[in-house]
Amino acid sequence: MGKTQPIKSINDIPMWESIERERLELMVCSQCDTFRYPPAPICAKCLSMEAEWKAVSGRGKIVSWVVFHRKYFDDFPPPYNATTVRLEEGPLIVTNLVGTEPEGSWIGREVELEYVDHDGRKQHAARIVD
Ligand SMILES: [Zn+2]
CATH class of the missing domain: 2.40.50.840 (OB fold (Dihydrolipoamide Acetyltransferase, E2P))
Structure with a gap:
């Protein structure tokens, strides 16, 4: 069996990059401030497609x-x-x-x-x- 590696998608690359910098940045909706984790293209609360990344x-x-x-x-x-x-x-x-x-x-x-x-x-x- 091979080594396990994270499966990265276009929605979560900034999160993996933040972990490499020893912090955890998660996606947050720009409209309603709700965290989207796992990261997703659309906010489940307000349906906005805008997001930013914030350290927890x-x-x-x-x-x-x-x-x-x-x-x-x-x-x-x-x-x-x-x-x-x-x-x-x-x-x-x-x-x-x-x-x-x-x-x-x-x-x-x-x-x-x-x-x-x-x-x-x-x-x-x-x-x-x-
Ligand atoms: Zn939202």
């Missing part, structure tokens, strides 16, 4: 997580987690928790994004801060 704070709370104990990809040896974080700006992102994994439920724990190297490129990861 990187702070959020865990809303779901799973630890995989089976190997699916060579570059993600088990056990590894997939963690869903509700950013304080509203969007839900899927990332990996780094650092000490909590005992019991992870839900509701406050996290901050940081950036880690993965096969020569950056990816975001969440670390518990509460």
